[in-house]
Amino acid sequence: MNDPRAANLGIQGDSAQSERSVPVWVLLGKNHGDNRQALALAEAAGYPFRAIQLHFRPRLSRLPGVILGRSLLPLSKPVAWPAAWPQIVIASGRRAVPVARWIQGQAGRSGVTTRLVHLGRPRAPLGWFDLIISTPQYGLPTCANVLNNLLPFQPDETDDEAVALSPALNATLDALPRPWTVVLVGGNSRPYYFSRGSAQALATGVDYDARISGGSVLVLGSPRTPNSCLDEIERHISAPLYLYRWQADENPYPALLRLADRLVVTGDSLSMLGDAVVTGKPLQLFSLPKRLDKRAHVAMFYRRMAERWPIMRKPYHALMDAGLLFSLRSLEKCHQSLREAGVFSSTSAGRTLAAGERRETIRRLRLVLANAGPSPQ
Numbered sequence: 001m002n003d004p005r006a007a008n009l010g011i012q013g014d015s016a017q018s019e020r021s022v023p024v025w026v027l028l029g030k031n032h033g034d035n036r037q038a039l040a041l042a043e044a045a046g047y048p049f050r051a052i053q054l055h056f057r058p059r060l061s062r063l064p065g066v067i068l069g070r071s072l073l074p075l076s077k078p079v080a081w082p083a084a085w086p087q088i089v090i091a092s093g094r095r096a097v098p099v100a101r102w103i104q105g106q107a108g109r110s111g112v113t114t115r116l117v118h119l120g121r122p123r124a125p126l127g128w129f130d131l132i133i134s135t136p137q138y139g140l141p142t143c144a145n146v147l148n149n150l151l152p153f154q155p156d157e158t159d160d161e162a163v164a165l166s167p168a169l170n171a172t173l174d175a176l177p178r179p180w181t182v183v184l185v186g187g188n189s190r191p192y193y194f195s196r197g198s199a200q201a202l203a204t205g206v207d208y209d210a211r212i213s214g215g216s217v218l219v220l221g222s223p224r225t226p227n228s229c230l231d232e233i234e235r236h237i238s239a240p241l242y243l244y245r246w247q248a249d250e251n252p253y254p255a256l257l258r259l260a261d262r263l264v265v266t267g268d269s270l271s272m273l274g275d276a277v278v279t280g281k282p283l284q285l286f287s288l289p290k291r292l293d294k295r296a297h298v299a300m301f302y303r304r305m306a307e308r309w310p311i312m313r314k315p316y317h318a319l320m321d322a323g324l325l326f327s328l329r330s331l332e333k334c335h336q337s338l339r340e341a342g343v344f345s346s347t348s349a350g351r352t353l354a355a356g357e358r359r360e361t362i363r364r365l366r367l368v369l370a371n372a373g374p375s376p377q
Helices: 004-008 032-045 094-109 167-174 196-213 227-235 253-259 270-277 294-308 310-321 331-340 349-370
Strands: 024-028 049-053 088-092 115-119 131-134 146-148 180-184 216-220 241-244 262-266 283-286
Touching: 024 032, 024 094, 032 049, 032 088, 032 115, 032 270, 032 349, 088 094, 088 349, 094 115, 115 349, 131 349, 146 349, 180 196, 180 253, 180 270, 196 216, 196 227, 196 262, 216 227, 216 253, 227 241, 262 270, 270 283, 270 331, 270 349, 294 310
Parallel strands: 024 049, 024 088, 088 115, 115 131, 131 146, 180 216, 180 262, 216 241, 262 283
Antiparallel strands: none
């Protein structure tokens, strides 16, 4: 989902800003959820930061980091890099790894020690990074530079500007009776997929509850949501309905998270689930089925071999660490951990969990910035 803060943070191209030393750079990709987390993390650290939008070549950027090395080869558009190199680069996704390491190398030649902080799973040797902030879905090992949280990093509060809705949308929503069931809908995200059958089942369930409560259903599609699934949802909801199809000009997502009386979230995105958890509203998870393609079956074969034969574990994890072996996300691990933490049964448990993880993450990030040791090679 879009984060309006990205437009006001000294993006490259501002000559006055580009000559000024800014300690933290945030590399942005195409994934709105990842960008939002990275910006929130940089803002929470309390240091000046600069957000830099990257555009990637579809195929070349998918190569493992151990092959691309420190390079700008994954980029499809040039970047006007600021003159003063940063002390920390925050990035997410494997495509940004060679670029972050290139920045680190250029900074080193200028006598600047640049630390690398990565969100999620880098699909690269973990020793390249000073801090990796991840979640159990990626199965990263517990080690000194890996912080495994149950939730993605969350902003502390959403400002009033981000929550504001247009007068036309306010008028539409005012006509909908309470309580509001806000449904956050994702889409296909390997190995999970959102079919028309899943859409029908989701719609039938929330419609039944809305008719019992006398309230309304507000469905928010994401950039990954197939229109055919939104059509299916629209057909199977008879309760008062507001259905949002993703568009860049107006995004009611932050506002409706906070205006909701109840939330339903599809289980393909931990980012959406984290956004819902921290609202403290009653929350229901709608699980999506898995669809395993050829790569997924190969990944499962190697994982089972490593689990069965101890001699295979070290080479298996080495290949995974280098990004040379495909691996599957396991969101079920995250969901189970969150159930055990009580976030689906207690409206306060999720906020307490997120606040504790937020404090620890900020502490670890500040330690990285304060550390005067040599950069990893």
